[in-house]
Amino acid sequence: MKKLLCLLAVLPLAALAQYKSQVWCPDNGDGTYQNPVINADYSDPDVCVGGADGEDYYLTASSFQCTPGLPILHSRDLVNWEIVGYALKSLYEGNAELQQHFSQVQHGNGVWAPSIRYHNGEYYIYWGDPDYGVYMVKTRGGNPAGEWEQPVCVISGKGYIDTTPLWDDDGRCYLVNGWANSRAKFASVLTVRELSADGTRAIGQPVIVFDGNGTENRTCEGPKFYKRDGWYWIMCPAGGVPTGFQLAMRSKSPFGPYEHKIVLAQGKTPVNGPHQGGWVHTKYGEDWFLHFQDKEAYGRVVHLQPVDWSTGWPIMGKKGEPVLTYKKPQSSSSKIVNPAESDEFNLPTMGKQWQWQANYDEKYGVPTAFGTFRIYTHKLEQGWKNLWLVPNMLLQKTPADRFTVTTKLRLTTKADGQFGGLIMMGLDYSALVVRRTADEFQLVQMTCKAADKGKAQTENIIATLKPTAKDDTEYRPGIHEDIYLRLTVNDSKVRFAYSLNGKKFTPCGDEFQMKEGKWIGAKFGFLAAESNPTADRGWVEADWLRVTPAE
Numbered sequence: 001m002k003k004l005l006c007l008l009a010v011l012p013l014a015a016l017a018q019y020k021s022q023v024w025c026p027d028n029g030d031g032t033y034q035n036p037v038i039n040a041d042y043s044d045p046d047v048c049v050g051g052a053d054g055e056d057y058y059l060t061a062s063s064f065q066c067t068p069g070l071p072i073l074h075s076r077d078l079v080n081w082e083i084v085g086y087a088l089k090s091l092y093e094g095n096a097e098l099q100q101h102f103s104q105v106q107h108g109n110g111v112w113a114p115s116i117r118y119h120n121g122e123y124y125i126y127w128g129d130p131d132y133g134v135y136m137v138k139t140r141g142g143n144p145a146g147e148w149e150q151p152v153c154v155i156s157g158k159g160y161i162d163t164t165p166l167w168d169d170d171g172r173c174y175l176v177n178g179w180a181n182s183r184a185k186f187a188s189v190l191t192v193r194e195l196s197a198d199g200t201r202a203i204g205q206p207v208i209v210f211d212g213n214g215t216e217n218r219t220c221e222g223p224k225f226y227k228r229d230g231w232y233w234i235m236c237p238a239g240g241v242p243t244g245f246q247l248a249m250r251s252k253s254p255f256g257p258y259e260h261k262i263v264l265a266q267g268k269t270p271v272n273g274p275h276q277g278g279w280v281h282t283k284y285g286e287d288w289f290l291h292f293q294d295k296e297a298y299g300r301v302v303h304l305q306p307v308d309w310s311t312g313w314p315i316m317g318k319k320g321e322p323v324l325t326y327k328k329p330q331s332s333s334s335k336i337v338n339p340a341e342s343d344e345f346n347l348p349t350m351g352k353q354w355q356w357q358a359n360y361d362e363k364y365g366v367p368t369a370f371g372t373f374r375i376y377t378h379k380l381e382q383g384w385k386n387l388w389l390v391p392n393m394l395l396q397k398t399p400a401d402r403f404t405v406t407t408k409l410r411l412t413t414k415a416d417g418q419f420g421g422l423i424m425m426g427l428d429y430s431a432l433v434v435r436r437t438a439d440e441f442q443l444v445q446m447t448c449k450a451a452d453k454g455k456a457q458t459e460n461i462i463a464t465l466k467p468t469a470k471d472d473t474e475y476r477p478g479i480h481e482d483i484y485l486r487l488t489v490n491d492s493k494v495r496f497a498y499s500l501n502g503k504k505f506t507p508c509g510d511e512f513q514m515k516e517g518k519w520i521g522a523k524f525g526f527l528a529a530e531s532n533p534t535a536d537r538g539w540v541e542a543d544w545l546r547v548t549p550a551e
Contacts, residue, residue, distance in 0.1 A: 018082070018335060018336070018337040019082065019337060019338055019339070019340045019341075019342075020336055020337065020338055021338040021339075021341060021399060021400075021547070022547065022548050022549055023341070023399055023400040023402070023403040023547060023548070023549055023550075024039040024338070024399055024400040025336065025338055026038075026039075026079055026080075026338075027079050027080055027328070027336045028325070029336070031327060031328055032325055032326060032327055032328060033079040033304065033325065033326060033328050034324060034325045035271070035303040035304060035322065035323065035324055035325070035326075036293065036301040036302050036303045037078070037079050037081065037290070037302055037303065037304045038073070038081055038301060038302035038339065039298075039301050039399060039400050039401075040298075040299070040301060040302075040339060040397040040398060040399050040521075041298065041299025041300055041301065041397045041398070041520055041521035041523075042059070042061035042071070042073070042292070042300070042301070042302050042397075043061055043062040043113075043292060043299060043300040043519065043520065044061055044062040044112070044113035044114070044162075044222060044276055044277075044292065044300070045059055045060070045061045045276075045277050045278060045290050045291070045292055045302050046059065046060055046061070046113075046114060046115045046116050046164075046224065046277065046278040046290075047059045047078075047116065047277070047278040047280055047290050048116045048117050048118050048123070048278070048280070049118065049280055049281070049282065049283075050118035050123060050144075053283075054282075054283040055076055055282075055283060055331065055332060055333070056074065056075075056076065057074070057075045057076070057077075057078055057280065058072060058073070058074055058116055058118075058123065058144045059072075059073040059074075059075070059081065059116070059278075059290065059302075060072055060073070060087065060114050060116045060125055061114070061302075062111055062112055062113055062114065062127075062519070062520075063086075063088070063110070063111045063355070064107070064108055064109065064110045064111055064112070064518070064519055064520060065091070065102060065105060065106040065107060065108070065109055065110040065357065065358060066110075066355040066356065066357060066395075066520075067088065067089070067090050067091060067102075067355060067356050067358065067359055067360050068086035068088060068089050068090070068355065068360075069086060069087070069088035069090075069091055069110065069111050069355075070086055070087035070088045070111060070114060070125055070127070070137070071083060071085075071086055071352075072084050072085045072086060072087060072144045072145060073339065074144070074145065076331055076332070076333035076335065077328060077329055077331035077333050078280065078282075078288055078290070078304055078328075078329045078331075079304065079328050079329065080333070080335055080336055080337045080338070081337070081338065081339060082337045082338070082339060082340070083339050083340060083352040083353060084144065084145035084352070085144065085145045085146070085352065086352075087125050087137050087144075087148040088111070088137065088148070088151065089360070090102070090359040090360060091110050091111070091359055092132075092135070092151055093150050093151065094150035094151065095153075098132065099359060102358060102359045103358055103359045103361065103391070104358060104389070104391065105357045105358045105388070105389045105390070105391050106358070107388070107452065107517065107518035108517075108518030108519045108520075109129070109130070109131060110129060111127050111129065112127060112128050112129065112130060112161045112162065112180075112519075113127065113128065113161060113162040113163075113178075113221075113222050113276070114126060114127035114163075115127070115163060115164035115165070115224060115225075115278075116144075116278075117164075117165060117167075119167050119199075121142050122138050122139050122142050123138065123139045123142065123144045124136060124137070124138045124139075124165065124199065125137050125138075125148075126154070126163045126164060126165055126175070126199075127163060128160040128161035128162055128163045128177060128178075128180075129160075130158065130159060130160065130161050130180040130182065130183045131158060131183065132153070132156070132157075132158075133153055133154070133155050133156040133157050133158075133160055134153070134154040134155040134160045134163050134175070134177065135151045135152065135153055135154060136151065136152050136154050136165075136199060136200065137149060137150070137151040137152070152200055154175075154195065154199070154200060154201060154202065155201075155202050158183040158184065159179050159180050159183040159184030160177055160179070160180075161177065161178050161179065161180045161221065162177055162178035162221050162222045162223060163175055163176070163177040164176050164177075164223060164224050164225040165195065165199050165225065166225035166226065166227060166232070166254065167199070168227065168254070169227070171197050172194060172197065173194065173195040173196065173197055173198075173199045174192055174193070174194055174195065174225065174254045175192065175193055175194075175195050175199075175202070175225075176190055176191070176192045176209070176223045176224075176225045176234055177190070177191055177206075177223070178190055178220070178221035178222060178223060178236075179191070179221075187219065187221070188211065188212040188213045188217070188218050188219055188220050188221075188238075189208050189210065189211050189212070189213070189220070190208070190209055190210040190220060190221075190223050190234065190236065191206035191207060191208050191209065192206065192207050192209050192225075192254055192255055192256070193205060193206040193207065207255045207256070209234070209251075209255060209256035209257070209258055210234070210236075210249060210256070210258055210260070212238050216238070216239060217238040217239065217247065217260075218238065218239065218240070219237075219238060219239060219240050219241070219244065220236050220237070220238040220247065221236065221237060221238075221276075222236055222237050222275070222276040223235070223236040224236070224277075224278055224279065225254075226279060228281075230252070231250045231251070231252065232250065232251050232252070232253065232254045232258075233248060233249070233250050233314075234248075234249045234250075234258060235247065235248050235249075235263075235279060235289075235314070236249075236275075236276070237273075237275030237276040238275070239273075239275075240273070241273055241294050242272055242273045242294045242296075243266075243272060243273050244273050244275050245262050245264060245265035245266070245273075245274070245275055246262070246263055246264035246265070246274060246275040246276070246277075246289075246291065246316060247260050247261070247262060247263065248260065248261055248263045248313055248314050249261075250313075261313050262320070263313060263314050263315050263316050263320060264289070264291070264305065264315075264316035264317055264320055264321070264322065265320060265321065266321070266322070267320070267321035267322075268321065269321050269322050269324070270324075271293050271303065271322035271324075272293060272294065273293060273294050274291055274293060274303065274305075274317075274322045275291055275292075276291055276292055277289055277290045277291030277292060277302075278290050279307065279314065282329060282330065284329075284330040284331075286306075286329055286330055287306070287307035287308075287309060287314065288304060288305065288306060288307055288329055289304070289305045289306075289307050289314070289316045290302055290303070290304055290305075291303055291305065293322075295521070296492070296516055296521075297398075297426065297492045297513075297514035297515055297516050297521060297522045298398050298401065298492065298514075298516075298521050298522070299397065299398070299516060299520055299521020299522070300521070303322060304326075304329075305317040305322060305323060305326075306318075306323070306326060339353065339399070340352060340353045341353060341396065341399045341547035342544075342545060342546045342547045343373075343544065343545050344371070344544045345367065345368075345371060345372050345373040345542055345543065345544060345545075346371045347367065348367050348369065349367060350367060350373070353396040353397075354394050354395070354396055354525065355394075355395060355396070355523075356391060356392060356393070356394065356395075357390065357391045357392070357393050357395070358391035359391075361391075361392075363376055363392075363537075364376065364378075364391065364392035364394075365392060365394060365528075365539075368541075371543070372541045372542060372543050373394070373526075373541075373542045374539050374540070374541050374542075375392060375394055375420065375526050375527075375528040375539060375540045375542070376392070376528060376537045376538070376539045377418050377419075377420065377528045377529050377530040377537045377538045377539060378390050378391065378392045378528065378529045378530070379529075379530065379531075379532075379533055379537075380529055380530065380531045382531075382533070384531060385454060385455070385456040385457065386429075386448040386451045386454070386455065386456060386457045387423075387425075387429065387431070387446070387448070387451065387457065387527065387529065388448075388451040388452055388454075390527065390529055392528065393423065393425060393525060393526065393527050394525045394526045395423075395425055395523035395524060395525035395526075396523060396524065396525055397521060397523055398489065398521060398522060398523070398524065399547060400489075401489075401490075401491060401492075402489060402490050402491065402549070402550040403488075403489050403547055403548070403549065403550055404486060404487070404488045404489075404547070404548050404549065404550050404551050405422065405486065405487050405488075405489075405524055405545060405546070405547055406484065406485070406486045406545070406546050406548065407422060407484070407485050407486075407526075407542060407543075407544065407545040407546070408482075408483075408484050408502060408542075408543040408544055409421075409482075409483065409484075409485065409526075409540055409541060409542045409543060410468070410480055410481065410482045410483075410540070410541045410543070411434045411436075411441070411480065411481045411483070411528075411538065411539075411540055411541075412478045412479075412480050412538055412539050412540075412541065413436040413441075413478055413479055413480070413481075413538040414476060414477075414478050414535055414536040414537065414538050415436070415530070415532050415535030415536070415538070416436055416437060416438065416532070417435065417436065417437075417530050417531050417532050418435070418436050418528075418529075418530040418532070418535070418537075418538035419433045419434060419435035419436070419444070419527075419528070419529060419530065420433055420434065420526070420527055420528035420529070420538070420539070420540035421433030421434055421485055421526075421527055421540070422485040422486075422487055422496075422524070422525070422526065422527070423524065423525065423526070423527040424487060424489075424494050424512065424514060424522055424523075424524045425517065425522060425523050425524070425525075426514060426515040426516050426517045426521075426522035426523070427450065427451060427452045427515045427516060427517060427518065428447075428448060428449045428450065428451060428512075428513070428514075428515035429446075429447070429448055429451055429457075429515075430445060430446070430447040430448075430494060430496075430509075430510075430512035431445070431446045431447075431527050432444075432445055432485050432487065432496040432498065432508070432509060433445075433446060433527060434465065434481050434483055436479065436538070437464075439467065439479065440464055440465065440466060440467065441464070441465040441466075441467065441481045442461050442462075442463070442464055442465070443461070443462040443463040443464075443465060443483075443498060443508070444459050444460065444461050444462065445459070445460040445462060445496060445508070445509035445510065446458075446459055447459075447460070447510070447512060449515075452518065460509055460510060462498075462508045462509060463498075463508070465481055465483070465500075467479045467480060467481055468480050468481050468482040469482075476536055478538070482500075483498060483499070483500060484498060484499040484500070484501075484502045484505070485497075485498055486498065486499070486505055487524065488550050488551060489514070489550065490550055492513065492514040493511055493512065493513055493514065494511065494512040494513075494514055495507060495509075495511055495512075496508055496509045496512075525545075526540055526542055527540075528540040
């Protein structure tokens, strides 16, 4: 009760608190910044400017099958970003068939490479789902941090990806998109077509405006559509994700033909494959480009480059090569803030850093009034081999190359075999969990290589633990284990540790090499599961999770 009263007293302050990361802050505090400005997996980022004073920047990124989807990040200076919401509560709200489809884990499917635009007082996001078509969602009331309307299918079909609208000066609307070879069986071309003025349906046929086949511009995709000084501009990556470069192309007609130029490439820098992002022109007359860098297990992190138009082309970075540090964009804001990582679970809503692996079901887990978050055990299918298809993992993106995650939790069990703990999830995964065995608990490291290919996980039993508490009741009693779990990441390698008192931690288990997921970086967070189909569910009760510098 005392904790609850304290929680109620601090709720307004907690809701307004600005989060500053202990493990990665791009703002150097001296008028300069360091890249990446977001050292987390915001794949295929896009950005627009809006707001009453023209100094609010909003960014979104691919979210694939994870929910909530389409993250919305806000900044006042393009360097300091915070997560303010999501455009999709689930995939796809309003379509019962697709909602049900995405209630099962669909790794790598769903929301690919979105674009965000501000038009007529509302924000719009378009994306291509390679299996179902082109979709659009818009704000309800012009607030990107608030409610968004249900998504609209603009074009139905397979293969469409990487969509961006352009509303022209005369009110006409055009859409550019790429094509997924995995569905369409062709790629490396960009097409443009006309949409209705409200952007909800196609009224014209597609026209190929760029073809990278058979050239260094292979894998041209991720196009963004703009108009500047009477020219139509398409900016897109080419040359492959980890090794490619950024193209800019221009034409006097939206349907081309377009001339093109490489405007950003790795050069002599350590920033591989710098491409695919969004261009912003600020109210101060400055131009900037946000793009990703593929860092394998860490995913695709976000960099900020200055843009020089003096030659008539948007030359990015320093003479076309990425900058590592640079003068911050001009801004009226001096606020330092970063995307949230740590969570005390003291709010009655889920923290914005967290996502589920599939469309949310309330049986996955919920916040409590006790300053905790509860994740119920997922019922694994008979004959299960690994945890690849568990939908209720509560996960977040890695925030830096080196960091430590520590959590205090209680596992409450109703039957043998129920387990829960901390996981680093990807195509390969490793988890440190507590599992009930009879009237005791085992501390177990569960590891799987090639989980996506159905390989069986291995188990390393580390310790046997006596229960912390037992329910003194005959009606569906549970037994409980209170424990502190820790994982530390150093250059994509993970080590685990545990503690029974939160003071002395014992290293345990085998070192684990992180592996990216399907089109995303590895993610860490909570796991709760069991193989008993008839037992009452157990649960993990997370008291807090804190991200600190690697020890």
